[in-house]
Amino acid sequence: MMQSPGIALTVLSFFLLIGPLIFIHEMGHYLAGRAFGVKADTFSIGFGRELFGWTDRRGTRWRVALLPLGGYVKFAGDMNPASVPTPAWLALPPGERAMTFQAKPVWQRFLIVAAGPAINFALAVLIFMTIFAVVGEGRTPSTVAAVLPGSAAAQAGVRAGDRITMIASQGVYRFEDIGDLVRHRAGETLKMDVYRGQQQIHLLVTPETDLQRDRFGNEFRIGMLGIAAGKQVKVPLQFSELPGAAARQTVLITRTMVDTLWQIVSGRRSVRELGGPLQIARLSGQVATLGWLDFVYFMAAISINLGFMNLLPIPMLDGGHLFFYVIEAVRRKPLAPVAQEWAFRSGLALLLTFMVFVTVNDLGSFGLWRQLAGLIG
Known part of the structure; x- marks a missing residue:
């Protein structure tokens, strides 16, 4: 058995892996918002207390925060998790209100939200194109x-x-x-x-x-x-063959994720196989010792995973927002604010429960629970 990489390499590899993926994901939202004329108040990598940041000439605060487990873009007018208009939004002057997220038609809001996961899939395709250009298919x-x-x-x-x-x-x-x-x-x-x-x-x-x-x-x-x-x-592939080969590989990995998730939901695979940030951090350090090719392939797979998970129709995730926009488009009016608020509170509770569960799984995969059981016994 090969000795696992040290803590320093593991932490560095994790940040080199997850940092760019979070940035790319949020940049998709940001660029789509700008394309439709929405002002971004905040672009954050991480949650919690700001470590450092700056404000650009458009008034967007770019920040790096303490907990690097995600990120967000806060658009003007997006004043609560359910993006429900508030009295403060209604009181804005017409010119300012036109630059807010809520002022845009539902199809533009849909594309702004969908742009985050979409760019994760696009990044995976680009990485696979590079790999196939180097080593062939x-x-x-x-x-x-x-x-x-x-x-x-x-x-x-x-x-x-x-x-x-x-x-x-x-x-x-x-x-x-x-x-x-x-x-x-x-x-x-x-x-x-x-x-x-x-x-x-x-x-x-x-x-x-x-x-x-x-x-x-x-x-x-x-x-x-x-x-x-x-x-x-x-x-060896011609340049014209690279996009198709990369797209096939991206679809294959996505299909595997769908199959695996369904196997877990249907009970054919153990929920203990679910991993979280700690497991990703450990794997990123291990893969980094294998060389740059393995590391960028792993980055592509995690980028697909990030895009796929964000598309799940769970409130608080991008997929939850998209689900509500589809309902709004069909009904020609949004769901009642109370229904949206309760849905997003439930979604937050579900996500927090899931994070606790996968963290317990991660600690178990490190042998922590066996060691504690041994000490108690």
Whole structure:
């Protein structure tokens, strides 16, 4: 087992990872707001007490705060979590009110809020484009070169020479796709389509669970079929191919997140697998020791995670705001202020509960609870 990185490298790696992602996310909101003529009062990286900052000529206060676990852009007129107009907003002169968030039509408010998650996905695409430009893209044919006797694939009837075209109702175009589709589906019975010569065969396969440890001692439950590819193929990409390849990789990671979340909600995966900021910090330090390529790939994955989680329809998150804007567009009027206030209070309570839960999970993954149990025992 490789020794874990020290605290200094872990903290530095975490800030190098999460700081730019928070900045990019909030910059999406800020730039969209400016494009629609909304004045930004505050652009904050972090929460709580301000460590340092400055005010630009447009009157926006740019600040770095004590708790670097998020950020926000406070637009003029956005006076409460539910963005409900207040008497103070109604009393503003018409010229000032026109520059506030609440004065904008619902479609512009929707785009301003959606711009944060959107730019996180765009950043991931840009990072993957860079990686593929440097190292190329794996395009190994999805033909099975060998089947391990007694493996999940062997029990399902897969033979050497079969070409896999579909797993779990999702298309397989490269051998690399197989691992991505199976890795997080250990013990789940999946539909699989293969071509044996010109004949299409429908199979059912249940990936075996392989408990693996990485070089840092972290444990992972990995789904395994027990098949091998032929000679691996790595293809250098033309510039025109980079956006498509990067978009496919972004969609693949997003789809994996959706599948994993659904497995947790449906009880097929343990909630103990959920991690929070402490887990991200530990992983960022570990990945940083592997080299810049692994670190920027990890940054792209976390950027997708940040964008995806913010789109969940939970009040207080961007997705919650977007959900209310859709309702407003359909009804042609917003929900009652009382309903919005209660929804956002509930959302805040849910998020705080979730943060406590994942922090307990993180501390458990560090072995804290086992150590305390040992001391008590």
